[in-house]
Amino acid sequence: MxxxxxxxxxxxxxxxxxxxxxxxxxxxxxxxxxxxxxxxxxxxxxxxxxxxxxxxxxxxxxxxxxxxxxxxxxxxxxxxxxxxxxxxxxxxxxxxxxxxxxxxxxxxxxxxxxxxxxxxxLGVDPLREDADPDRAWARISRSRAPLATLLMDQTVIAGVGNVYRAEALFRLGLDPLLPGRALDRPTWDALWADLVDMLRDGVKRGKIETLRPEDDPRMLDAPDRGALCARRVYTYRRTGRPCLVCGTPIAHEKHLARNLFWCPTCQPAS
Incomplete structure (x- = not known):
């Protein structure tokens, strides 16, 4: 989608x-x-x-x-x-x-x-000028639901899908199953700022590329057909392939009927 x-x-x-x-x-x-x-x-x-x-x-x-x-x-x-x-x-x-x-x-x-x-x-949209991150924080900070659920809930944050969820959580080193109420405010502020930056870059490029400059895209295998919208990414659809930061195989499981990707080392369970 x-x-x-x-x-x-x-x-x-x-x-x-x-x-x-x-x-x-x-x-x-x-x-x-x-x-x-x-x-x-x-x-x-x-x-x-x-x-x-x-x-x-x-x-x-x-x-x-x-x-x-x-x-x-x-x-x-x-x-x-x-x-x-x-x-x-x-x-x-x-x-x-x-x-x-x-x-x-x-x-x-x-x-x-x-x-x-x-x-x-709808929830707050990181790309809209009227976006109020405090409104999303109010929902997240009170929730027992994991971040993997909250970031995909369009009534909390509108516009984030599988790719941006996986990449934002990796870039912040966050356990996808961390309950929202266990997230501290400085980390939320950093997560929100990163979502804004990645989504703005997606508008500019017309595709999703989330690798930071210090991480070499030449380490990536050719993307499979389902990942053509996101060619240079850390975890999305990279199941079993080495993490570009630590080398740990990327993990995958179903979460509420959607695919969840993460690095067990860079995103340790809390």
């Missing part, structure tokens, strides 16, 4: 391509046809992301809300417009580019109130 940097990168691209201009909207697949007719020809006023959610604002009570889920993808193509290929849920056409949305979990036209409700149920 795309992590938060992907949605913020999309929002940035859509602001550049479409905001302030009338947008042609259609649904070649047909599943969003009625809503696309309502939006068609309107000016896109604002595009924003919150965690793994994308919002296009077209004026009072006209918000297109998208969650890509596991398989969703937004293309970005220069005009002229080609005939749609595959199941295109939503097509947006601007003066210079068009974008096709395929396979999202959610693509819906909602009101401002409904959009506010989505924002309200």
């Amino acid at each position: 795309p992590e938060g940097h992907t949605l913020h990168r999309l929002a940035r691209t859509h602001r550049r391509r479409f905001v302030g201009k009338p947008v042609e909207a259609s649904s070649p697949q047909g599943r969003f046809a009625t809503s696309a007719e309502i939006v068609d020809g309107r000016v896109l006023e604002r595009a924003e992301a919150h965690g793994k959610h994308l919002f296009h604002h077209y004026g009072p009570d006209l918000v297109v809300h998208v969650h890509l889920g596991l398989y969703g993808k937004f293309s970005d193509v220069k005009v002229p417009v080609d005939p749609p290929r595959g199941l295109v849920r939503l097509r947006l056409v601007g003066p210079t580019h068009y974008a096709d949305l395929r396979g999202p979990t959610t693509c819906e036209l909602i009101t401002d109130h409904e959009a506010d409700a989505v924002h309200a149920r």
